[in-house]
Amino acid sequence: MRELDKKALQAKEKNAKLGPDIDLESYDSEPVPHDYVEDLGSLSEAEKKRMILAGVDAEEKDRSGTYIQKDTAVLHAGSKEEGLEVIPIKQALREHEWIKDYYWKLVSVDTDKYTARAQLDLHDGYVIRALPGSKIIYPVQACLYLEKEGLSQNVHNIIIAEEGSELHVITGCATAAHLRQGLHVGISEFYIKKNAKLSFTMIHHWAEEMMVRPRSVGRVEEGGLFLNNYICMRPVKSLQMYPTTHLVGKGAVARFYNLLVGSPGSEMDVGGRIFLKETDTRAEIVSRAITNGGNIIARGDLIGEVPGVKAHLECRGLILNGGSIHAIPELKGEVDGVEMSHEAAVGKIAQEEILYLMSRGLSEDEATSTIVRGFLSVDIPGLPPQLKAEIDRAVEQSDKDVM
Amino acid sequence: MGVFAALRNHARCFTQCTLDDEKERKMLQIEDLQVKLGDKEILKHIDLEIHPGETHILFGPNGSGKTSLLMTIMGYPQYRVTGGKILFKGKDITHMPVDERAQLGISMSYQRPPTIHGVKTRQMVQICAKGEVDVEALATKMNFSEFLERDINAGFSGGEIKRSELLQLMAQDADMLLFDEPESGVDLENISLIGNTISKLLQRDFMVKSEKTQKERRKERTKMGLIITHTGFILDYVTADKGQVLYEGVLVCTTSPREIFRTISEVGYEECVRCVS
Numbered sequence: 001m002r003e004l005d006k007k008a009l010q011a012k013e014k015n016a017k018l019g020p021d022i023d024l025e026s027y028d029s030e031p032v033p034h035d036y037v038e039d040l041g042s043l044s045e046a047e048k049k050r051m052i053l054a055g056v057d058a059e060e061k062d063r064s065g066t067y068i069q070k071d072t073a074v075l076h077a078g079s080k081e082e083g084l085e086v087i088p089i090k091q092a093l094r095e096h097e098w099i100k101d102y103y104w105k106l107v108s109v110d111t112d113k114y115t116a117r118a119q120l121d122l123h124d125g126y127v128i129r130a131l132p133g134s135k136i137i138y139p140v141q142a143c144l145y146l147e148k149e150g151l152s153q154n155v156h157n158i159i160i161a162e163e164g165s166e167l168h169v170i171t172g173c174a175t176a177a178h179l180r181q182g183l184h185v186g187i188s189e190f191y192i193k194k195n196a197k198l199s200f201t202m203i204h205h206w207a208e209e210m211m212v213r214p215r216s217v218g219r220v221e222e223g224g225l226f227l228n229n230y231i232c233m234r235p236v237k238s239l240q241m242y243p244t245t246h247l248v249g250k251g252a253v254a255r256f257y258n259l260l261v262g263s264p265g266s267e268m269d270v271g272g273r274i275f276l277k278e279t280d281t282r283a284e285i286v287s288r289a290i291t292n293g294g295n296i297i298a299r300g301d302l303i304g305e306v307p308g309v310k311a312h313l314e315c316r317g318l319i320l321n322g323g324s325i326h327a328i329p330e331l332k333g334e335v336d337g338v339e340m341s342h343e344a345a346v347g348k349i350a351q352e353e354i355l356y357l358m359s360r361g362l363s364e365d366e367a368t369s370t371i372v373r374g375f376l377s378v379d380i381p382g383l384p385p386q387l388k389a390e391i392d393r394a395v396e397q398s399d400k401d402v403m
Numbered sequence: 404m405g406v407f408a409a410l411r412n413h414a415r416c417f418t419q420c421t422l423d424d425e426k427e428r429k430m431l432q433i434e435d436l437q438v439k440l441g442d443k444e445i446l447k448h449i450d451l452e453i454h455p456g457e458t459h460i461l462f463g464p465n466g467s468g469k470t471s472l473l474m475t476i477m478g479y480p481q482y483r484v485t486g487g488k489i490l491f492k493g494k495d496i497t498h499m500p501v502d503e504r505a506q507l508g509i510s511m512s513y514q515r516p517p518t519i520h521g522v523k524t525r526q527m528v529q530i531c532a533k534g535e536v537d538v539e540a541l542a543t544k545m546n547f548s549e550f551l552e553r554d555i556n557a558g559f560s561g562g563e564i565k566r567s568e569l570l571q572l573m574a575q576d577a578d579m580l581l582f583d584e585p586e587s588g589v590d591l592e593n594i595s596l597i598g599n600t601i602s603k604l605l606q607r608d609f610m611v612k613s614e615k616t617q618k619e620r621r622k623e624r625t626k627m628g629l630i631i632t633h634t635g636f637i638l639d640y641v642t643a644d645k646g647q648v649l650y651e652g653v654l655v656c657t658t659s660p661r662e663i664f665r666t667i668s669e670v671g672y673e674e675c676v677r678c679v680s
Binding site for chain 2 (some may be wrong): 350352353355356357358359360361362363364367370371373374375376377378
């Protein structure tokens, strides 16, 4: 821990490579106490409503476990299933020696001032682990909720899918309806072990003046599968993230799906980077961005380091009503025998498509919204129906806002 | 004939006549229509009437304006009407938006419809039917069930596009049906399916042992059709009342479709040139 602190201290002033700089001192970081909630039903209706928007169901229907953090405090953490652990990270650091093998092992603590802050001033976060061979069919839900105005919420999450296990996680970040300003710093480390499967779906539901700096890295071993879905369709002042995954075992697969809607005043810089380090690994990054006034940078980076890998990058953007989309797809093949491709397109809705739908009886607005919804509805193979439904709901909601 | 019988006869005629009038009011009427695409005049002084129950076949060489005429009737805004008017069901629809025309009862089967990513064929059929529809049953009829979960028109072959278009028109159930080369790109296996479906959509299919006579059914026919054909294959399946030849934006000829097709097959559009000049 000393070592980590030392490294973090050195990176305290280190600006991130991407995204506008944030003055960390202008945010309050003092702990905000909230009582632990045994019964999720006792959350206030307003909170439940906001959490539902981010995919978290207080009744835990069709969920195998829950983690809820409000501001800096853990409200609830628990597993409903054998073979699944849901533990607050501070508790894990106190009670379990094994967590040290995962904590800051993928993300470097001195990456930038945000990682440094998550070490030096950690509030909490979750550790979700599927034990070897456990098939956790229902998703685990996690919510990082922000209520206190001007707070910097610093969290660190670790997800481990042990050998042969299957785990689905939906994590929502949401803010109270009244909240305007805040900062969210979130470290996430994903371990997908041999023949394990992890789907991680993150739905962000921020406020207009929120600054968001997630830092995440995943590692997939032989025969493992990592599905990483990110959905952000609500206003946010500045969001910058570039999640990275290393495919280190033969036949490992990673798929990233990003759905972004940029509202006026929003700056989003969202990427995905996958290193293919072993033969027969596969990677796919699919990004869909719509702007109706915001500025979006959609990055993608695939690096093929050994022969016999396949990777594809697809980036589509729609400019509906002002704003900009900057698609930056990158491919790097370092040896013979890699198969890598990308396609990128940025444009407006084709008039021809609108008229086609109108000739089937839809009004112009209905036609436009049908096309937008279609644009955002990406088929994600391997995603459980409950999560598909959550994504559809987020798309439905954003459609109302975009129109 | 007794007095009562005569009266009854008169009454029947009266009802029948009003019915006919009623029916007639629903026709498509194009008067002196002039259309520009960009700066180019592509349709010149078109006059055309399609009465309820009638189907017309539209012939013409490439670039003569056939598709433009259909797109203008459907209301595509890039086809700018610079003169004349289009009436449908007694309403002046010359400047009516596409969706309102669709709601009024005009539909079209396109030759090259756009792909819309993320919009499934199933959804399109539901949109056409405005909700309640047995999509599976319709798709089975069109031998198209396996395409329902695919994005509309994405990677469809020529023939698949035609089947998809007809499936949508079946769901839409409009009064006026425009077909842009419905048989192009269709393989032999499916050509009769396409032909017979169009025939049915236009209430022109032959029903064996129907309760009504063919004559009665013809009389009750209300659907109007305008079909562009290049090959004439469609004439083997769909009976039509009239043939029209469009040549360089001018409707030059109206007569029996069979006769036109025969002339074109024999001498090409050379003969039309003589009528234009």
